């Protein structure tokens with residue numbers, strides 16, 4: 282109903298009351314989520330994260346400063362937190378399916394004894410206390426010699442592959458591959474722009490660029506540092522508007538990860554020497570990421 286379209290009548294007071302209480306509850310949920318978001322989330326701050334390392338603007342100098350002085354959590358919004366939670370839910374769903382199929386290896390957390398153990402296969406019971414209450418704890422990918430710490434979404438030993446689970450929405454495409462999105466933006470006569478989602482999803486034929494680089498880096502870490510025999514990564518993409526899904530499998534290509542690995546080595550050496558590395562985004566100068574941290578360091 283349009284705004285202002287309600288006429289005074291017997292139902293009006295109840296309607297207004299319902300709206301008011303719905304708003305209060307909705308407001309309370311939002312507050313709850315925003316308060317929750319300020320609590321520590323267990324994300325390590327003493328390591329380089331693969332998801333950061335593969336960004337086009339990953340600055341070695343800024344990364345060095347952040348490892349020395351971890352920044353406090355930045356501001357967030359309800360929508361942002363909601364997107365994160367939806368991502369977690371989607372991960373859990375696909376992992377559960379692979380677990381039911383007995384195709385999933387990795388770390389498992391036992392709800393009974395609260396310990397985590399590795400299993401190359403899908404376990405029925407906890408290795409430590411025989412409890413059946415197990416939660417998948419994904420695939421740790423750590424390279425202490427390079428100060429890298431990460432986690433892949435899944436490991437399927439029978440298929441020699443790691444798993445990445447992605448949700449695809451307009452936001453992620455707009456951010457990561459605006460040229461691809463632009464092909465599906467239509468001008469509506471005097472009514473602004475719309476996106477032809479059906480055609481866009483139909484033509485979506487490869488993982489987004491950052492996901493590709495991230496997956497290759499995971500494979501690199503799995504092979505070089507975790508002794509996992511994997512030679513490919515499978516991406517499950519779920520399209521938010523329709524819940525349709527697609528998958529892509531990409532073979533290992535070591536050369537793609539070389540710049541990120543070299544960067545991690547530079548930062549690790551710089552930490553040992555106690556001297557910040559140079560900005561690699563704007564060689565000879567500074568970029569928006571390291572500039573503010575440089576000033577903070579000098580202050």
Ligand SMILES: [Zn+2]
Nearest residue numbers: 391394407410
């Ligand atoms: Zn246990």
Ligand SMILES: [Zn+2]
Nearest residue numbers: 340560568571
């Ligand atoms: Zn920089």
